[in-house]
Amino acid sequence: MKIGIIGGGAAGFFAAITAKEKHPDAQVIIFEKSNQLLAKVKVSGGGRCNVTNACESISELCKAYPRGGKSLKKAFHVFNNLDTLDWFESRGVPLLAEPDNRVFPASHDSQTIIDCFLKESKRLGIKIETGHGIRAICQAGEQLELHFQQPDQAKAAFDKIIVASGGCPQKSGLEWLESLGHKIENPVPSLFSFNMPREPITQLMGVAVENTIVNIQGTKLKSTGALLITHWGMSGPAILKLSAFGARVLQESDYAFTLQVNWVNDQNNENVLEELKNTVYENPGKLLSNFKPYPLPSRLWIHLLEKCGFADNKTWSELGKKGLNKLMTILSNDEYTVKGKTTFKEEFVTCGGVSLESVDINTMQSRVCKNLYFAGEVLDIDAITGGYNLQAAWTTGFVAGQLK
DSSP states (O other): OEEEEEOOSHHHHHHHHHHHHHSTTSEEEEEESSSOSSHHHHHGGGGTOOOEEOOSOHHHHHTTOTBTHHHHHHHHHHSOHHHHHHHHHTTTOOEEEOTTSEEEETTOOTHHHHHHHHHHHHHHTOEEEESOOEEEEEEETTEEEEEESSTTSOOEEESEEEEOOOOOSSGGGGHHHHTTTOOEEEEEEESEEEEOTTOGGGGGTTOEEEEEEEEETTSSOEEEEEEEEOSSEEESHHHHHHHHHTHHHHHHTTTEEEEEEETTSOOOHHHHHHHHHHHHHHOTTSBTTTOOSSOOOHHHHHHHHHHHTOOTTOBGGGOHHHHHHHHHHHHHSEEEEEEOEEEOTTOOEEEEEEOGGGEETTTTEESSSTTEEEOGGGBSOBOOSSSHHHHHHHHHHHHHHTOO
């Protein structure tokens, strides 16, 4: 049997290694269009490679996927995050889970993961061809034929092909798969930070707040977690999660919307007002700027007071009912104008790709083209940060590599 793998990234290598281990007599060839293998693995997790997440249940794992979570549930019963831990550690790559459940190689170097894949590929005799972009897949009798982008590269026929070509920023880049009859969900960016060009809060770049609630005004989109103020706007887990779940809605708004921030992680305004009243009662003579009732960073607290228009020398007893309500509103429902987005670090994640309607999730085989399989980001599957996107690559690559 001859097996072709399109894509030399995370899903491609995992599918290739799985296929060769499952079918040791098969000839397996990886085709990568660029001259660099595992490029996204290299930059993942800030160069440390966040290989998976240590969450304890499949249902919890599925919640991390704005698109594809329900479908992946079956696949996770075949290969999940715990299987990922076993897979790498059994191949000599010790892993460590951090307090937030992100899992990294103990070396804290993504090259360790890359070296593992290259070593396994060499051990198994998997052939790797770089500089081989695919122009088309054609039926050739019982086989599938790969037509390459370079005219001097001869077409090649395979018994089975696994497409693991990664996320594609434009739908036009997936026409070669659409022409076979696959439904393509329009790709749009996911996992991005928010630009706020006219907001003074950007002067607080580097300030982080651990527990916030953020939502997009006029929608049901809401997220919780840490928020980081940057020189261009806002980032951090809460913002990235919001961008992932709101990828399509935010794209339709052309990334112009109002972000509402609850700085104190309490949606009950009465609770916040009561906390402020208690502060007035217990610390009437203290300056607002010197005493804060919530554990917010001092620079942010001063910024919020200035945003309320309070004088530097104002004491808590001088707030009055109107001042209390103003402070309560800014703490629990602060508003910022967003104009544009910025890609998170170097990790480009897309929402969209080959629709799961066109794929049998039990085998990852195409429903419209026999002997053609899919794995990784080329599918309409994406996740929040925390190792979940790579987990989807390992899981889909493992299932596809069975070649059922």
